[in-house]
Amino acid sequence: MTQPVPSHTPDSAAPTWTVGDLLVRRVDEVALPPQTGSWLLPAATPDIVNRTPWLQPHFATPDGVLHLASHSFAFEVNGLRVLVDTGIGNGKTRANPAWHNLDTAYLQRLTDAGFAPESVDLVILTHLHTDHVGWNTRNDGGTWVPTFPNARYLTSRTEWDYWADVDMEEARKQMFHDSVHPIRDAGLLDLADVPGTGAVVAPGVRLLPTPGHTPGQIAVGLRSAGQSAVITGDCVHHPVQLRHPDITSCVDSDATQAARTRRELLAALADTETLLLGSHFPPPTAGLVVSEGRGYRLVPTPGTVTSS
């Protein structure tokens, strides 16, 4: 029943974006397989995608199939070394064949990007879904141990409370068992209260409430020396949702709220100099939001590829 994992692993070089004095790195885990888009965003049919030519070639194939990726972002602010989201993880038992028993070089890429696991101080989890918490832990002789032993792991209190209250299906229980509870049990998990105005967790780093995909989903706002950026988490999965903000994900806990959140975020970013960094956007991953018709367009801002 196991399908092969995707063979097209991303380039190991780590692209970076400058946001004021911050250098934001993308740390690649894996390109998601082509069937991901039609499953995740079923309303983004090839016909819809093909009517938005700027999505090609980076964000969709000529046949209108969406490209999606799994990666983290890493940056250092005032000596605090921060990682946003931890991907799918290696060796996890997962129902989704594309996420099952991965064996990627993510940790090596993270280290090569200058963020050796033991050097990470803060891990921000935008929400507690399988593809955002996987590298919270690694397998150590059959035991799932924290990958970042010297870090505080941070998610929103709303997110934690939601899942604590839900009667989870087995697959999700498994995910919490191997990727979330070991962090809590090690005393490394912190919960942030995130009011409507956001919560500042480090100089220039603000958690932004962006509910809908999950109740406690947060985006991460960055501000430094007059420049700014927003890391989406899963309030926007793919640039096609700039053109069509009402295209929702099949795994949104509240799709109506998710669309409202997306519209509000995009309206706030439109025609500004704030860089949008997509947590599942394939390369070039980032860009500026520009008004176009009744929606928006992403004008890509490719990162600078270093040879670190």
Ligand SMILES: [Zn+2]
């Ligand atoms: Zn996701």
